[in-house]
Amino acid sequence: MTSAPAPLPLGPTTQRQAPPRFSARPAGEATLTRQPAPPPGTEVRLLRGRDSWWAVHGNRVARLPLAAVHGEGPAPTLTPQARAALAEGRFFASPNADTYAVTVLTATACNLGCSYCFQNTALPPPGSSAPPRIRAATLTSDLIARTTAFVQRQMSRFGQGQASLLLFGGEPLLNPVGAVRILRALQPLNLVDADIVTNGVLLTPRLAGQLTAAGLRRMQITFDGARPDHDRIRVTRDGRATYDKILRNVADAVRRTDLSWTFRVNVSHRNIGDLDRLIEDLASVTVPGRTSLHLSLVDDVGLGYDNAVGYTPGLADRFIALHARAIEYGMTIPVSKPLTACPYCSTFGGDGGAVINADGHLYSCWETAGREGWSVGDVTDGYLPAETIRSRWVPCDYDILPHGSDEQAREFFDRVDATALDGMYAAGRLAAPAPGRAPAVEPRSAHRP
Numbered sequence: 444m445t446s447a448p449a450p451l452p453l454g455p456t457t458q459r460q461a462p463p464r465f466s467a468r469p470a471g472e473a474t475l476t477r478q479p480a481p482p483p484g485t486e487v488r489l490l491r492g493r494d495s496w497w498a499v500h501g502n503r504v505a506r507l508p509l510a511a512v513h514g515e516g517p518a519p520t521l522t523p524q525a526r527a528a529l530a531e532g533r534f535f536a537s538p539n540a541d542t543y544a545v546t547v548l549t550a551t552a553c554n555l556g557c558s559y560c561f562q563n564t565a566l567p568p569p570g571s572s573a574p575p576r577i578r579a580a581t582l583t584s585d586l587i588a589r590t591t592a593f594v595q596r597q598m599s600r601f602g603q604g605q606a607s608l609l610l611f612g613g614e615p616l617l618n619p620v621g622a623v624r625i626l627r628a629l630q631p632l633n634l635v636d637a638d639i640v641t642n643g644v645l646l647t648p649r650l651a652g653q654l655t656a657a658g659l660r661r662m663q664i665t666f667d668g669a670r671p672d673h674d675r676i677r678v679t680r681d682g683r684a685t686y687d688k689i690l691r692n693v694a695d696a697v698r699r700t701d702l703s704w705t706f707r708v709n710v711s712h713r714n715i716g717d718l719d720r721l722i723e724d725l726a727s728v729t730v731p732g733r734t735s736l737h738l739s740l741v742d743d744v745g746l747g748y749d750n751a752v753g754y755t756p757g758l759a760d761r762f763i764a765l766h767a768r769a770i771e772y773g774m775t776i777p778v779s780k781p782l783t784a785c786p787y788c789s790t791f792g793g794d795g796g797a798v799i800n801a802d803g804h805l806y807s808c809w810e811t812a813g814r815e816g817w818s819v820g821d822v823t824d825g826y827l828p829a830e831t832i833r834s835r836w837v838p839c840d841y842d843i844l845p846h847g848s849d850e851q852a853r854e855f856f857d858r859v860d861a862t863a864l865d866g867m868y869a870a871g872r873l874a875a876p877a878p879g880r881a882p883a884v885e886p887r888s889a890h891r892p
């Protein structure tokens with residue numbers, strides 16, 4: 444183990460920056476939205492809707508009358524009465540306090556060659572679809588046993604009574620046996636939730652059934668635009684198109700299972716013009732009420748992958764129009780939430796969860812997983828001493844080039860999220876509060892890291 448982390452490669456125009464504060468992220472397929480942090484003590488986002496305010500806290504959303512909030516602009520505040528009413532309904536209670544969150548990379552290799560992938564170590568050579576990547580590793584049966592024992596020790600140590608799992612890669616379905624086995628292995632630890640982030644190319648109906656039977660609840664699959672754009676960007680490592688194959692695989696799995704689906708769409712100047720067609724195609728293979736659409740700008744993590752689109756009013760208009768289309772088709776739209784809620788990086792030392800590479804090494808973040816010099820321990824011996832890992836403990840999105848100023852990002856997400864909430868509310872896509880609980884409504888499809 445090296446004593447100091449090797450820095451991630453930075454492109455000439457990339458600068459390290461303060462971490463983003465709002466997230467919803469998955470992996471090689473990053474699903475992340477960013478915003479400036481709310482001031483300390485005002486951790487609730489307040490968004491001005493059409494004829495109400497929306498309060499957002501973690502995965503919870505409450506619709507409030509206009510009189511419940513003082514002020515407009517960047518610093519609206521809840522009235523004491525509104526805050527008390529929300530507190531009484533346990534709006535501020537952490538829904539995940541009793542859950543130990545585990546991300547396991549079942550395979551770090553990938554069958555695709557996306558140029559922007561944060562697990563690449565450089566852009567692909569000209570004319571190639573095979574960028575250099577982090578070291579290949581595959582989760583073995585022995586490591587599954589050691590991972591399960593590690594998770595059990597951590598849950599006992601921190602007092603959690605249940606676990607959640609995110610299957611991650613590389614492409615996790617390059618190791619289907621490992622994916623099914625780790626799901627089964629964690630069931631006795633009271634596994635209450637399980638997701639996978641996959642590119643969808645290797646998903647067969649049989650495998651979808653096996654994963655569901657083993658406890659999987661939700662799949663996230665990424666698209667890079669409608670067919671022509673996607674098939675230029677998201678290609679196999681020998682350059683073959685994937686759009687139709689992924690859609691067919693999703694259609695088969697939708698028929699075969701009751702999984703929920705999140706479609707992350709990587710947005711850039713390369714595909715922004717034609718995303719309506721993608722939404723139509725997704726709607727044609729999925730079931731209303733079980734599908735969520737997450738538009739997100741492609742980041743440059745220091746590789747030099749350019750994206751000319753930024754957080755402008757024009758982009759907000761475009762996102763709002765696309766979201767409206769998706770809501771019409773029965774989809775939900777995730778709302779960004781603070782990165783302070785990330786179970787992996789937000790507390791030093793991993794008391795909320797762990798990111799576990801396929802070789803058994805621990806990391807503070809998906810983005811550093813598998814990178815030389817960034818390991819913070821392993822599943823056999825646990826975490827390294829605090830003084831060793833302090834400089835390696837980085838938050839989600841710690842290394843990306845921003846798409847605008849903090850103020851531009853805040854205005855963008857406040858407007859886009861408020862409009863999406865208005866739209867979902869009008870369409871009846873927000874769940875009603877539980878009996879006896881606060882004036883809160885919760886999105887059926889929570890935005891999860």
Ligand code: SF4
Nearest residue numbers: 471553557560613642
């Ligand atoms: S499909 Fe593979 S190459 Fe593309 S972003 Fe995901 S992990 Fe990276």
